[in-house]
Amino acid sequence: MxxxxxxxxxxxxxxxxxxxxxxxxxxxxxxxxxxxxxxxxxxxxxxxxxxxxxxxxxxxxxxxxxxxxxxxxxxxxxxxxxxxxxxxTDTKEKRRRGRLHVTVLGNPMQPAALAGIAGRIAAAGANIDRIERLAHLPVTCIELEVSGADPLALRTALAAEAVLQQVDVAVQRSGLLRRSKRLIVMDVDSTLIQGEVIELLAGHAGCMDEVEKITSAAMRGELDFAASLRERVALLEGLSADVFERVREEVVLTPGARTLVRTLKRLDYRFAIVSGGFTQITDALVEDLGIDYSAANTLEVVNGKLTGRVVGEIVDRPGKARALERFARQAGIPISQTVAIGDGANDLDMIAAAGLGIAFNAKPVLRQAADAAVNVPYLDTILYLLGISREEVEAADAEDGLTPPATGSPLH
Structure with a gap:
């Protein structure tokens, strides 16, 4: 029958x-x-x-x-x-090709933005199968499950629409890979922390303006990073090593940094930092946040004074990619299950090598190369790209006895 x-x-x-x-x-x-x-x-x-x-x-x-x-x-x-x-009479659901997760971040989220995104999806011949809100405050995050689209073509179309609507959009393939154990590798300066450590050091050496100009050009990709680092470090010659303690106290984490690390560690992710900055500062971040792996440069100190030189091989653009691959091997995690987060040209190779490359408040050269871009000042919004909602984070924090933030405030 x-x-x-x-x-x-x-x-x-x-x-x-x-x-x-x-x-x-x-x-x-x-x-x-x-x-x-x-x-x-x-x-x-x-x-x-x-x-x-x-x-x-x-x-x-x-x-x-x-x-x-x-x-x-x-x-x-x-x-x-x-x-x-x-x-x-048809009891079989037709599974369309190209099942994707489209994550939209807005601050605020305007109806025109969702109309534009939905219109681009329809124009690509794709279908929106499900819509879910992952966060409302301080930013709104909406996730759409989409079928019937070519990932690369849809990512290109939605990137153009995101610029017009002033929202962030990420397109990822659905499936087990998105839910699997991963390694997060993050840049430090202007990503994990606010500002650049070398500029904090330069402030104590009285050469801030000159260092800022060189740093900005290097992050835009206009200067070779290794050469620019040596040039900036040379300006620090003669500075007392006591400056490290003062700079460590001046370092400010990006809002949401602790939430990002804490939440992913709960899920048995491994977390790494890789920096063109200096171990004298990053080692303290490793201890404070419980980071699993780290790589950074080391400033030479002789008789309690900075010599204006770097010890050993410089962690530059290729060096960051090599560090990501090394950390993945140590963690026993395939490169396809790594996530790299950065903000400047020095992160390009690392972003390209990772399974998912995220540009965080990044220079244009990196935004164009990354799989996803986030342009809100909250680092924990990275969690939404991994399918983790704010409500889930708050519930886990409550179970651990952590005080929830005020309504509308960023997570800790």
């Missing part, structure tokens, strides 16, 4: 017992549950149930299925809800 389907959609005020009441009613009839989806938005429930049964369409009031139809309508009436019923 031909198998038919009945899609039941209940809409109305959310309250305890709605789902139980509907399924208790369905349990009295010869149907099998094929699919269930439920969402609550501002206290309003939308519950969809797809059931399968044998026989003809449930028209009229006679017959078993006709009785089920009437029973469901009575349930909706009793609950003060609306019900919609639709029949069909």
């Amino acid at each position: 031909k198998q038919r389907t009945l899609l039941i959609t209940l809409t109305g005020p959310d309250r305890p017992g709605v789902t139980s009441r509907l399924f208790s009613t369905l349990a009295s009839f010869p149907v099998n549950v094929v699919d269930v989806e439920q969402v609550v938005i501002r206290g309003r429930l939308v519950l969809g149930v797809l059931v399968m049964y044998a026989g003809g369409p449930p028209t009229g009031t006679g017959g078993t299925i006709g009785a089920m139809w009437a029973a469901v309508e009575r349930v909706a009436e009793d609950l003060g809800m609306e019900v919609e019923l639709a029949t069909g």
